[in-house]
Amino acid sequence: MGSRERKRAQRQKRKARTTARPEATANGGDAAADAAQSPIERGYAKAEQRNREAREALEPLHEDERPLVVTLGAAISALISISIVIGYAIGTEVSGEKPELVQALAPALLMGLMAWGMWRARYWAVLGFQTILFFLIAATAFGLALRELSAVQVIANLTLLAIAGAFFFYMVKAMARIQMPHRLPRD
Numbered sequence: 066m067g068s069r070e071r072k073r074a075q076r077q078k079r080k081a082r083t084t085a086r087p088e089a090t091a092n093g094g095d096a097a098a099d100a101a102q103s104p105i106e107r108g109y110a111k112a113e114q115r116n117r118e119a120r121e122a123l124e125p126l127h128e129d130e131r132p133l134v135v136t137l138g139a140a141i142s143a144l145i146s147i148s149i150v151i152g153y154a155i156g157t158e159v160s161g162e163k164p165e166l167v168q169a170l171a172p173a174l175l176m177g178l179m180a181w182g183m184w185r186a187r188y189w190a191v192l193g194f195q196t197i198l199f200f201l202i203a204a205t206a207f208g209l210a211l212r213e214l215s216a217v218q219v220i221a222n223l224t225l226l227a228i229a230g231a232f233f234f235y236m237v238k239a240m241a242r243i244q245m246p247h248r249l250p251r252d
Contacts, residue, residue, distance in 0.1 A: 072204070120241070123238075123241055123242055123245060124242070125242065125245045126186065126242050126245070130186070131183070131184070131185075131186040131239075131243075132186075132235075132238075132239035132242060132243075134232060134235040134236050134239050135183050135186060135191055135236070135239050135243070136183075136184075137232075138183050138191070138194045138232065138236065139179075139180045139181075139183035139184040139190075140180075142176045142179045142180035142183060143176070143177065143180035144174035144193060145176045146172075146173045146174075146177040146180060149169055149172055149173040149176070150169070150173050152169070153166070153169035153170075153173075175190075176192075177205065179193050179194055179197075184228075186243050187243070188240060188243050188244050191236055191239060191240050191243060192240065194236070195233055195236050195237075195240070198231065198233045199230050201225070201229050202226060202229050202230060205222050205225050205226050205229070206226065208222060209222050209226075222239065226249055
């Protein structure tokens with residue numbers, strides 16, 4: 066039996082144990098102890114049980130595997146890095162002035178390093194990309210709230226929010242799978 070089938074069988078056994086005893090709860094199944102718990106403690110116990118079940122349901126990545134959203138993030142990071150270098154090389158001006166080499170090189174190297182890290186399915190790179198997504202989402206939301214925009218600008222900003230938000234959301238599960246302690250061998 067392969068490791069994937071073994072893990073699936075273990076999950077099914079755990080699920081069967083929890084469904085076979087409906088009176089069982091997160092604190093061991095003692096109904097009297099449940100009544101003594103405060104609503105906050107019961108809520109925390111239920112949330113912790115859901116978290117445990119979600120962690121158990123995750124399937125580890127195979128060696129050299131990366132989730133699709135991480136691959137897309139790596140490609141986007143690489144394209145941004147390349148566009149910064151090309152923009153500097155052709156003499157693009159920012160606010161009427163050509164930026165210094167360091168001002169162009171630093172973000173290009175950062176995005177390039179992040180692209181490499183995500184291509185290798187590294188947790189730190191995905192976390193860094195999510196941080197950039199968070200700042201992009203926050204800046205776009207504040208821009209929508211605080212500035213007068215045309216209809217086209219509002220639609221463009223809402224589209225950007227939807228895309229960045231979806232990336233952020235799907236990267237959370239990808240990060241959980243990347244962070245798992247063991248990877249499965251290749252099939």
